[in-house]
Amino acid sequence: MKKLISLGLAVAMAASLTACGGNGAKETTAAGNTTAAATDTTAAAAGDTTAAASAEGGVLKVGVIGPLTGAAAVYGTAVANGADLAVKEINAAGGIDGMMIELNAQDDEHDPQKSVNAYNTLKDWGAQMIVGSVTSDPCIAVSAETEVDNMFQITPSGSAVECVAPDNVFRVCFADPDQGTASAKYIGENKLATKIAIIYDSSTSYSSGIREAFVAEAGSQGLEIVADEAFTADTNTDFSVQLDKAKEAGAELVFLPIYYQEASVILKQASDKEFAPVFFGCDGMDGILAVENFDTSLAEGLMLLTPFSTTEDSSKAFTEAYVAAYGIDPNQFAADSYDAVYAIAAAAKQAGITADMNASDICDAMKPAMTEISIDGLTGSGMTWNAQGEPDKEPKAVKIVNGVYEMQ
Amino acid sequence: MSFLSYLINGVSLGSIYAIIALGYTMVYGIARMLNFAHGDVIMVGAFAIFTAVSTLGLPSLAGILIAVLVCTVLGLAIETVAYRPLRGASSLAVLITAIGVSYLLQNVALLIFGSNARQFTSVVHIPNVKLAGGALSISGETIVTIASCLLIMIALTTFINRTKIGQAMLAVSEDRGAATLMGINVNKTIAVTFAIGSALAAIAGALLCSTYPSLTPYTGSMPGIKAFTAAVFGGIGSIPGALLGGIILGVVENLSKAYISSQLSDAIVFSLLILILLVRPTGILGKKIHEKV
Numbered sequence: 001m002k003k004l005i006s007l008g009l010a011v012a013m014a015a016s017l018t019a020c021g022g023n024g025a026k027e028t029t030a031a032g033n034t035t036a037a038a039t040d041t042t043a044a045a046a047g048d049t050t051a052a053a054s055a056e057g058g059v060l061k062v063g064v065i066g067p068l069t070g071a072a073a074v075y076g077t078a079v080a081n082g083a084d085l086a087v088k089e090i091n092a093a094g095g096i097d098g099m100m101i102e103l104n105a106q107d108d109e110h111d112p113q114k115s116v117n118a119y120n121t122l123k124d125w126g127a128q129m130i131v132g133s134v135t136s137d138p139c140i141a142v143s144a145e146t147e148v149d150n151m152f153q154i155t156p157s158g159s160a161v162e163c164v165a166p167d168n169v170f171r172v173c174f175a176d177p178d179q180g181t182a183s184a185k186y187i188g189e190n191k192l193a194t195k196i197a198i199i200y201d202s203s204t205s206y207s208s209g210i211r212e213a214f215v216a217e218a219g220s221q222g223l224e225i226v227a228d229e230a231f232t233a234d235t236n237t238d239f240s241v242q243l244d245k246a247k248e249a250g251a252e253l254v255f256l257p258i259y260y261q262e263a264s265v266i267l268k269q270a271s272d273k274e275f276a277p278v279f280f281g282c283d284g285m286d287g288i289l290a291v292e293n294f295d296t297s298l299a300e301g302l303m304l305l306t307p308f309s310t311t312e313d314s315s316k317a318f319t320e321a322y323v324a325a326y327g328i329d330p331n332q333f334a335a336d337s338y339d340a341v342y343a344i345a346a347a348a349k350q351a352g353i354t355a356d357m358n359a360s361d362i363c364d365a366m367k368p369a370m371t372e373i374s375i376d377g378l379t380g381s382g383m384t385w386n387a388q389g390e391p392d393k394e395p396k397a398v399k400i401v402n403g404v405y406e407m408q
Numbered sequence: 409m410s411f412l413s414y415l416i417n418g419v420s421l422g423s424i425y426a427i428i429a430l431g432y433t434m435v436y437g438i439a440r441m442l443n444f445a446h447g448d449v450i451m452v453g454a455f456a457i458f459t460a461v462s463t464l465g466l467p468s469l470a471g472i473l474i475a476v477l478v479c480t481v482l483g484l485a486i487e488t489v490a491y492r493p494l495r496g497a498s499s500l501a502v503l504i505t506a507i508g509v510s511y512l513l514q515n516v517a518l519l520i521f522g523s524n525a526r527q528f529t530s531v532v533h534i535p536n537v538k539l540a541g542g543a544l545s546i547s548g549e550t551i552v553t554i555a556s557c558l559l560i561m562i563a564l565t566t567f568i569n570r571t572k573i574g575q576a577m578l579a580v581s582e583d584r585g586a587a588t589l590m591g592i593n594v595n596k597t598i599a600v601t602f603a604i605g606s607a608l609a610a611i612a613g614a615l616l617c618s619t620y621p622s623l624t625p626y627t628g629s630m631p632g633i634k635a636f637t638a639a640v641f642g643g644i645g646s647i648p649g650a651l652l653g654g655i656i657l658g659v660v661e662n663l664s665k666a667y668i669s670s671q672l673s674d675a676i677v678f679s680l681l682i683l684i685l686l687v688r689p690t691g692i693l694g695k696k697i698h699e700k701v
Contacts, residue, residue: 071626073523202671230671234630237620240417241665248410261525265622268527272536272547293462294527 057098058355063122065132072110082334086341112141136160156336164389180213188221197227197251210257260288307379339377422658423557428635429650431605437645447632448513453613483606517625643694
């Protein structure tokens with residue numbers, strides 16, 4: 001009896017092994033089929049041609065690196081989902097001239113060392129391009145590695161200046177200084193206030209980078225910085241002293257180039273102090289309305305520069321598909337990575353990339369191609385890139401009115 | 409007037425450090441071990457309150473009672489499963505285990521609650537007090553925190569000096585071997601210490617998150633480290649030392665943020681710790697122990 005069971009198990013194992021052996025392209029195409037079938041009837045036929053095409057067009061292996069677990073998991077999972085959605089759409093529509101895209105997302109827990117490990121895992125898997133890393137410090141570490149390997153890399157959201165220092169790295173989001181400069185310009189041009197207080201996180205390159213550019217631009221916009229207060233990752237729960245100082249200095253606007261988590265506490269403490277200036281944030285502020293148990297009336301009137309809003313007409317289709325697939329609202333990180341994959345697809349088409357090219361050849365062909373494309377993405381229409389890897393797009397300002405983003 | 413405001417906020421912050429520091433100092437005094445998981449027990453307490461009050465809609469007081477219960481059971485469980493088997497082991501092994509338990513709690517919370525920050529609804533329902541014609545506003549949380557801290561200190565000192573089990577705790581801390589010979593159940597005494605420390609952690613969690621209303625699985629770790637510093641500051645093992653250390657730490661932190669640099673406040677706090685330890689290696693109220701050869 002025992003022998004019979006073990007024989008059965010062995011057979012089952014062998015069967016599952018062969019099932020695994022049938023390469024990943026099948027899986028991707030299968031996914032393409034279902035998406036296509038859902039849209040219309042002709043797409044079922046299109047799905048079939050994809051299957052045939054995948055045999056001749058091959059499979060382009062794209063690795064995704066981001067914090068899928070840990071404190072920054074919100075960003076990493078959004079990027080993985082956004083990329084996944086874009087890949088499914090592209091494959092369902094016939095791939096890049098018949099070439100399918102296969103994704104593999106690796107976790108870096110928002111840790112530079114683990115990010116490099118994740119990159120090495122992806123290289124072993126045979127990755128030909130990298131989407132990532134999601135957060136700035138891990139991204140800087142990975143871009144140093146991809147430069148050595150001459151591997152094409154596009155980061156959806158690594159916003160520190162150094163992220164795209166090597167010329168094989170591009171990004172979708174704004175660089176930190178650009179956000180600081182844009183914020184100061186926006187405040188100055190729209191005459192929101194003249195007396196400005198800043199509360200920033202001196203322990204992240206994101207926040208201090210924006211603040212530096214903001215301070216540099218503020219003078220020429222006629223803005224007076226009356227309080228310039230910092231906190232660090234270890235002191236990010238109590239802002240009463242910083243708020244007291246801003247209040248005493250008579251600030252009309254408090255600039256918060258920080259993440260929404262700390263900002264939600266600042267808004268709460270400010271309301272307890274009956275301090276009600278205009279609060280102005282950058283893209284890190286995106287997500288504040290989703291903080292669990294947060295009294296969204298505190299965020300009323302809050303303004304932020306963000307490249308993406310689910311309430312815009314141009315993002316409706318994406319938002320619906322995203323919610324249907326992953327069950328939560330997309331944030332700007334999902335939009336950034338969705339755009340990143342479409343940028344890759346457009347540039348790969350432009351450069352005539354084929355699946356049998358090695359990573360280094362792909363990179364050499366992609367670099368000039370990236371500067372030649374223009375895509376209408378979720379995070380900006382008519383986005384173009386320069387050779388330094390920086391995107392060119394317009395920042396959008398939103399104001400929170402009645403608990404939703406209102407485009408300004 | 410702003411100085412007074414900074415000072416009061418500092419005392420309030422210090423009171424929270426002091427309540428957390430009690431957990432460190434009692435366990436160290438009696439079991440001779442650093443329970444680095446203490447900060448994370450605070451986080452568990454805060455999540456227990458959050459779940460009871462914000463998710464299940466129970467009143468705040470019921471939430472606090474549930475959290476005290478959850479933390480007490482958790483503290484006893486940690487002690488029995490992780491620390492008791494290592495009673496005879498080297499202190500380094502116990503320390504590593506404590507760090508392990510700390511990461512375990514953080515990651516289990518991460519698994520259950522996710523990494524998104526939650527806004528904690530204050531358990532204090534007292535309006536702000538306005539003094540000097542509105543120039544000085546003291547929040548209800550601040551008043552409750554300082555009052556609870558004083559109350560806990562008095563209750564705990566009375567408990568240790570006046571009850572049998574309290575005397576047993578003192579005896580175990582002085583000499584574990586002799587205490588055993590006198591018929592004291594050492595394991596039971598240490599378990600009671602953990603239970604009290606963890607119950608205090610639940611209260612600290614409620615006060616911490618009411619004053620600084622952001623709750624994540626990592627909420628407890630930094631206050632835990634600061635409170636440990638406060639315990640060392642005041643003299644680890646000493647209960648009045650924890651109070652003194654906590655309040656000095658809170659006040660120094662807030663005043664240096666206000667008058668020196670908001671960036672350097674932690675550096676200043678920890679430099680002060682080094683200075684004090686250079687002058688008084690056992691902390692401000694720490695006992696000098698003469699080793700007999």
